[in-house]
Amino acid sequence: MRITLVIGGLQGGGAERVCTNLANAWSARGNQVTLLTVSQNRAQPAYTLDRRVQRRDLGWPRLANSAELNHTSIAPLLRFLDHTRCSELIGEIPLLATLRHAILATRPSVVVAHIDITNIRGLAALPETGIPVIACEHTDTSQISIGRWQSVRGVLYRRAAAVVAPHRRIAEWLAGDGARAFTIPNPLVTPPTRDFKPTSKRRRLITLTRLSQEKRPALFVRAFATIAHAFPDWDFDVYGEGPLRASIAGLIDELTPGRIQLHGFTTAPYDTLRQADLFVSTSWVEGFGNSIWEALACGVPVVAMEAGAPIRSLVRDGIDGLIVRENNAAGLASALASLMGNDEKRQLFAMRAPEVVQRFSMETSLQAWDELLTEVTL
Numbered sequence: 001m002r003i004t005l006v007i008g009g010l011q012g013g014g015a016e017r018v019c020t021n022l023a024n025a026w027s028a029r030g031n032q033v034t035l036l037t038v039s040q041n042r043a044q045p046a047y048t049l050d051r052r053v054q055r056r057d058l059g060w061p062r063l064a065n066s067a068e069l070n071h072t073s074i075a076p077l078l079r080f081l082d083h084t085r086c087s088e089l090i091g092e093i094p095l096l097a098t099l100r101h102a103i104l105a106t107r108p109s110v111v112v113a114h115i116d117i118t119n120i121r122g123l124a125a126l127p128e129t130g131i132p133v134i135a136c137e138h139t140d141t142s143q144i145s146i147g148r149w150q151s152v153r154g155v156l157y158r159r160a161a162a163v164v165a166p167h168r169r170i171a172e173w174l175a176g177d178g179a180r181a182f183t184i185p186n187p188l189v190t191p192p193t194r195d196f197k198p199t200s201k202r203r204r205l206i207t208l209t210r211l212s213q214e215k216r217p218a219l220f221v222r223a224f225a226t227i228a229h230a231f232p233d234w235d236f237d238v239y240g241e242g243p244l245r246a247s248i249a250g251l252i253d254e255l256t257p258g259r260i261q262l263h264g265f266t267t268a269p270y271d272t273l274r275q276a277d278l279f280v281s282t283s284w285v286e287g288f289g290n291s292i293w294e295a296l297a298c299g300v301p302v303v304a305m306e307a308g309a310p311i312r313s314l315v316r317d318g319i320d321g322l323i324v325r326e327n328n329a330a331g332l333a334s335a336l337a338s339l340m341g342n343d344e345k346r347q348l349f350a351m352r353a354p355e356v357v358q359r360f361s362m363e364t365s366l367q368a369w370d371e372l373l374t375e376v377t378l
């Protein structure tokens with residue numbers, strides 16, 4: 001099978017990791033896989049791609065050339081936009097035509113697009129080609145609006161061969177809007193078995209997160225700052241980048257200087273997580289929760305803010321972590337303190353945490369993907 005995956009870029013992020021994992025797995029199974037990025041340009045991918053995966057990039061934004069943007073490429077797009085009444089996409093015609101040209105050059109049996117805006121563009125770029133397009137959502141679409149793209153997404157998702165969501169509740173919401181939706185949990189690689197011996201007597205609280213509004217990093221800074229004095233043997237390490245980095249650094253200096261370290265993005269999450277005693281997540285919305293899964297898989301208990309059904313599926317409250325239902329720093333601080341100050345309870349949670357690998361396995365996810373790919377390409 002010839003599979004073309006389309007994504008905006010391959011910078012660090014949950015969707016990018018899933019896209020890379022799928023490309024690698026499908027290539028290893030003997031498929032001809034192309035990973036097409038829209039705006040990666042010369043930046044290096046955050047995650048390692050199998051050498052057999054073909055990489056292509058549109059290099060957008062740029063001027064489209066005559067082979068990409070011409071009457072032959074534009075005519076089906078205009079007919080499609082007129083038929084679907086998606087006039088919001090008229091300004092996207094140069095990009096859609098360029099994307100169409102690049103996808104068709106890979107001669108795919110199926111196209112698998114990732115993340116809402118790229119999903120929309122992928123679906124709008126391929127009318128009258130007969131190529132099935134699968135759109136992959138990576139967040140809880142019932143909780144987040146994409147503004148002027150919202151109604152367009154609904155129209156185009158109803159025309160997709162399938163829409164894949166990482167949790168049943170999200171798939172149900174999409175199906176309620178007319179999409180042919182399927183639930184496939186994210187395919188994540190099980191951490192390799194490796195003994196880890198702590199080199200320090202200090203304890204470590206860790207998070208791996210994008211420093212952006214939906215992840216609410218200020219919440220974990222404020223929560224830790226209120227209890228840091230009571231736990232002088234604990235350090236808090238934050239891994240990730242994002243638009244709020246400068247403001248978060250300023251908040252740390254103001255509230256708890258020297259106790260929280262910003263380390264930037266890590267390409268080796270398992271090596272980092274093996275050094276953790278506790279993991280924290282303050283996101284208010286998740287589609288799956290890759291970093292939470294990875295922490296549990298490494299035997300690290302998780303304290304997570306309530307963020308809907310996906311979080312409740314991953315973190316088993318009182319078994320391998322705690323879910324904080326009070327939507328404030330005080331509630332989070334209390335939950336963190338209850339585990340930071342109780343080694344026995346934390347170790348009991350740690351023993352159960354790796355069961356997530358069986359509950360949401362890579363093999364089960366890939367099997368579901370195999371069945372879907374076979375169905376849409378028949």
